[in-house]
Amino acid sequence: MDDFTKIIVSENDIGRKLDQLSAAIREDYKGKDLLLVGVLKGAVMVMADLARRMPPTVQMDWMAISSYGSGTKSSGVVRILKDLDADLTGKHVLIVEDIIDSGLTLSWLLGNLRSRGAESVEIAALLRKPDAVQVDVPIKYLGFDIPNEFVVGYGLDYAEKYRTLPFVAILNPAVYGG
Numbered sequence: 241m242d243d244f245t246k247i248i249v250s251e252n253d254i255g256r257k258l259d260q261l262s263a264a265i266r267e268d269y270k271g272k273d274l275l276l277v278g279v280l281k282g283a284v285m286v287m288a289d290l291a292r293r294m295p296p297t298v299q300m301d302w303m304a305i306s307s308y309g310s311g312t313k314s315s316g317v318v319r320i321l322k323d324l325d326a327d328l329t330g331k332h333v334l335i336v337e338d339i340i341d342s343g344l345t346l347s348w349l350l351g352n353l354r355s356r357g358a359e360s361v362e363i364a365a366l367l368r369k370p371d372a373v374q375v376d377v378p379i380k381y382l383g384f385d386i387p388n389e390f391v392v393g394y395g396l397d398y399a400e401k402y403r404t405l406p407f408v409a410i411l412n413p414a415v416y417g418g
């Protein structure tokens with residue numbers, strides 16, 4: 241049995257898209273102090289590859305929040321597992337996410353970070369599932385719209401596996417008994 245049914249975003253697609261998104265971000269935040277906030281663990285790959293395309297004065301910080309447990313459906317209950325180190329007062333914050341599925345995680349996070357006194361809070365997300373979205377979240381920088389299937393790779397996991405793949409693929413439902 242193959243673990244994946246299809247590669248939907250290749251390593252080259254990701255690189256080209258990050259070139260475009262990072263050019264727009266550099267332009268929009270020219271002359272401003274930018275703090276990239278990565279959401280662990282899924283955003284590790286996109287954060288690393290996006291941050292490498294930024295000027296060296298850009299800062300990074302990390303939050304760990306969980307809404308999925310170990311399955312393939314959002315629980316809708318968001319827990320902070322690790323909070324930011326940085327004080328956001330007066331900062332320009334760009335949340336960096338791997339995926340927007342139901343939108344529940346980002347909708348909660350946006351509200352949480354906006355309440356901390358940042359000058360601006362925007363979102364960059366590599367992937368979005370338009371057919372799964374339950375809450376609309378304003379995404380300023382979007383990579384790809386993808387089908388409503390459970391995907392893995394490039395930071396995204398199933399039961400902590402497959403995060404290290406350089407591409408994004410649809411997980412074979414047989415892997416999770418779907």
Ligand SMILES: O=P(O)(O)OC[C@H]1O[C@H](OP(=O)(O)OP(=O)(O)O)[C@H](O)[C@@H]1O
Nearest residue numbers: 280281282307308314341342343344345
């Ligand atoms: O739009 P939603 O339905 O809320 O889903 C998106 C969230 O789910 C994933 O995180 P997950 O909770 O699986 O943790 P992980 O990043 O550690 O894998 C992903 O990284 C997003 O943070």
Ligand code: HPA
Nearest residue numbers: 341389390391392396397
């Ligand atoms: O499709 C997905 N794959 C892995 N993790 C996720 N978290 C939300 N959606 C997904």
